[in-house]
Amino acid sequence: MPKSVWLLIIGMLVNVTGNSFLWPLTTIYMHDHLGKSLSLAGLVLMANAGAAVIGNLLGGALFDKFGGYRSIMAGIVFTLIALTGLTIWHSFLPFVVFYTIIGFSGGIVFPSMYAMVGTVWPEGGRKAFNAIYLAQNVGVALGPAMAGVLAAYSFDYIFTANLAMYVLFFFIALFGFKSMSISPNAHTSVFNEKKKIRKRAPLYALLIVSAGYFLCWVGYVQWQSTISAYTQEIGITLPQYSFLWTLNGILIVAGQPFIRPIMKKIEDNIKQQLIIGILIMIVSYIVVAFAQDFSMFIIAMAILTIGEMFVWPAVPALANQLAPKGREGFYQGIVNSVATGGRMVGPLLGGVMVDLYGMPALFALITALVSIAIITSLLYDRPLKREQAQAMQETPIL
16 A cells, blocks of 8 residues: 555544544433433434534545645544543533534544545555554554543543554654645546546435435434443443454454455446445344343444444445545535434434433444445446436437
8 A cells, every 4th residue: 555545544534533432421421420311311422413414525625636645634633622621621511512522523524534545545546445444443453442441530631542553643643644645546436437527426325325324324323322322221331342342343454354345346347335234234233232241342343343344345445436536525424424413313212212212222223224225336327327327328329
């Protein structure tokens, strides 16, 4: 991989490690330490994610207009300001305000990182996005593991550690990202541009697959919200819950050699990657629905991890393939905002469902919603095929 990709990987690792000190424990912090209900905690997470949706779209637009360096630095600076406030003030109202700002400013960073790796290493294809995905999940493994230890002493240490990691990210971006050039030819087409495909068709295709991506995230985020609180109720300790996310990150890295033979066979078929991954994720929700001890939660997390290894890198890779030249940031902004939208709606939906009907009803609903993502994965390329057929009909026969 090019040096620039390694710098992006290191930056993403530090960024996500810092974020991972906080987000897995946010619901537990509000519920157990601030005395708020799961529904109210869901609203706070929804505000954070809603701000991140705006940040994602803005970050993608900023990337297309000003480049990755400026957009990433803007997001980092605003996050540092909010994290400083969060480190100083810990009561409920300041927490909500600063946590919402963190959602917005952090949202600016992620689409720019994905768009940048796709443009500085266009020949990398899915490998480029998988590298960033791996960096994210190493951060997910490190952050919660350290956060669980710190939280056992005081939640205040979590806020301080998050701030320290973002200061490190600031210097990595300041000195490492500025020199990165963006290739104007960094774009590939699903149909290799053999026939003219109108600009709306790729956007429609992305929106269709993004609908399923949204539903997958609605289910996935339950592990960070309702399931995290549920584990505390049935006697699973905070360090044990944090270990589940450490396991998630370890499996994603250690499992690469095992899924690589499968990926080689379906590397050019993103539809198959999505369907296989979604089916595996559905199995994980069925398992966790019957989990009553820590070992079953480990099994469910392991299955979920295998599923996400197929799905999560595939969607930004598809967005990069579909994006017209000069619109890579915008398309990555859509993907990231959809994922963030799932993280926004999921905790509130889960909290309300659990408060009104209990955990079994939530698991049944999530299984049904994620199943719909199989349909969107099967149908997303219909607009592309339709436009391709029309273009062939309009081509004069010589």
